[in-house]
Amino acid sequence: MTLTLTLSQPVPYRVYTLDEPRRLVLDFREVDWAGVSEELFAEAKALTSVRFGGFRPGWSRMVAELGGAFTLRSAEMSRDDQRGTAVLTVVLDTSDEATFADRAGPPKGDVWPDPVASLPRKQTGRVLVVLDPGHGGIDPGASREGQTEKELMLAFAREIEEELRRLPNVDVLLTRTDDNFVSLERRVAMAHQAEADIFISLHADALSEGHAHGATVHTLADDATDEASALLAERHDRADMLSGTDLTGQDDVVADVLLDLARQETQPRTERLAKAIVGGLEIKGAPLNRRPYRAAAFSVLKAADIPSILLEIG
């Protein structure tokens, strides 16, 4: 199978595959996706769920699910000297599952610059609130009538940040401040690194899951309180994965047990946080769901020692 992609100019890039589910990932430096559409790959039937957008500052990503065990044979960029454009040609071979699994994974020794390293830390005597605008970049979240959840939630986070900064002793950190993809794992890592006191993830996509109107506050639980919450958590994790997060080598049973213990200690504080937010919304007369307290296995709420909630504004 051969894929070609025309770009306005030659740019640095990398191409690789990921397993579970099988995906083809193309990363580009400084690519403007305006004018690129999903139909681009229409003839390549083995590719589905094509998505593209910002991934890291200065980098864009395109991810597609592979309809079979296709391994990468070659990826070459050629330049059209007259037009100044470039064509990326990717050749994939049909292979077997074992070969695919063996070759899948990001290129070795090629790590993204880690923005976590330069985060501000919590100051003594001050409260650090981490606001987490849902989705971003390649993962738009819910969309309706030209508006996307990722844009709405960033604007919403900015507004809350401004309000919170007026309070004495409160500092605020946003997990993303632009339209770039931030993995769920990284969001949690940022809260940890900054030694956050509170973590609030902001979302607005419950309606597509059949919730009634009004805000809900979600906390972490292995067993979801209701099917809509379970689906919401599942879909968020899936969007994260499809955007290119590599989950290989992340299941550590011992660490899980220890984390569960820590979470049990944090649980009462998380419940107080959820109550305070629901109470605050009530006082302000904000539209609230009939059953505002919900729980599900949201990956973004898995910081064991930081009270974390997901506010779904309905």
Ligand SMILES: [Zn+2]
């Ligand atoms: Zn969302």
